[in-house]
Amino acid sequence: MQPVGLIAGSGSFPLRFAESARAAGHRVIACAHVGETERAIVGFADEVTWVHVGQFGKMVKAFRAAGVAEAAMAGGITKVRVFGGLRPDLLALKYAAKVTSWNDDGLLRFVAGMFESEGIRIIDSTRFCPDIFARKGPYTRRRPDEAQRADVALGLQVARALGALDVGQMVCVKGGSVVAVEAVEGTDRCLRRAGELAGKGVVVVKTAKPQQDMRFDVPCIGPGTIDVAREIGAVVIAVEAGRTLLLDEEETVRRAEKAGIALVGVA
Structure with a gap:
């Protein structure tokens, strides 16, 4: 070969x-x-x-x-x-x-x-590992409540709008307000800024851009993302199913369970 x-x-x-x-x-x-x-x-x-x-x-x-x-x-x-x-x-x-x-x-x-x-x-960067994409549904025992689901819906709407403008792929929401959006600083710095501005209880949403070229820059989360989310007291991480990579799934889910974070794949 x-x-x-x-x-x-x-x-x-x-x-x-x-x-x-x-x-x-x-x-x-x-x-x-x-x-x-x-x-x-x-x-x-x-x-x-x-x-x-x-x-x-x-x-x-x-x-x-x-x-x-x-x-x-x-x-x-x-x-x-x-x-x-x-x-x-x-x-x-x-x-x-x-x-x-x-x-x-x-x-x-x-x-x-x-x-x-x-x-x-x-x-395509996922040619040899198509199973790495997040699937739809909950990964953890903890599930988003009604208010958090509303924050996820808002985050999806904003993230897709920002993605269409090629700004970033992640949005942090709390109580119906967008508190941080990802730009050139990357995921971890965006999360920490959300924690500094809004404290505990942040809902994190990560999606692909509407025009996403799956050969590169595919959005992803992994154990390190969970560690930073735990550090700032985030309560939900929602990722777009089928278009976001979930790296080291077993360890990522284990850390989310331990941190009390609801991890879910959304359509």
């Missing part, structure tokens, strides 16, 4: 992708980002090349040397690192004039197009 490339960002999703691709019989050739990708990737991939954000030429060279024709983008890159820590190489500079937007969708589509222009097709 052909080797598959992995453009690895942060979190555990790149590890899960590599594990699943290898279980399907592929060699995994990973390009991991310094300061973003977990060091554990070296135990999951067959080959790992460490790069800084913007070193596209180095990644293309590593993929070509290994015979990679298809690659997936799994895990995020902190947006502030893109603004302040970009190290473009010659290949990146060659394509830089074609960047028309610095929003998430625009940048990711530019990156995907650049790789494909170099003969490396970007594939």
Whole structure:
């Protein structure tokens, strides 16, 4: 079987992708980002090349040397690192004039197009692990009450509107008021800001964008999300079923149960 490339960002999703691709019989050739990708990737991939954000030429060279024709983008890159820590190489500079937007969708589509222009097709990041998507229904014994369900409904409405504008994928609500929305700061900082502003009792809603390209930037939660939610006293986490990734499901649910957080997948 052909080797598959992995453009690895942060979190555990790149590890899960590599594990699943290898279980399907592929060699995994990973390009991991310094300061973003977990060091554990070296135990999951067959080959790992460490790069800084913007070193596209180095990644293309590593993929070509290994015979990679298809690659997936799994895990995020902190947006502030893109603004302040970009190290473009010659290949990146060659394509830089074609960047028309610095929003998430625009940048990711530019990156995907650049790789494909170099003969490396970007594939769906969930190709080898489709079971990783959240399912509809409760995951925990604790369920949202009526008021919290109303907050979930509001959060879904706002999150989809913000997603359509490519702002973010998560909204925090309490008592019918939106208290925090995710932008470039990411999930954890958004959660902590919600806790600082509204205290305990926050309802967290995470959805895909209406125009979500499932090849990259798929929204996800995992054990770390639960830890921060517990820290701020959140009471509900609702994720869009079928379009949000639930990483390390067993451990995520265990931590949610222990924290008394209602975890639910919503349509």
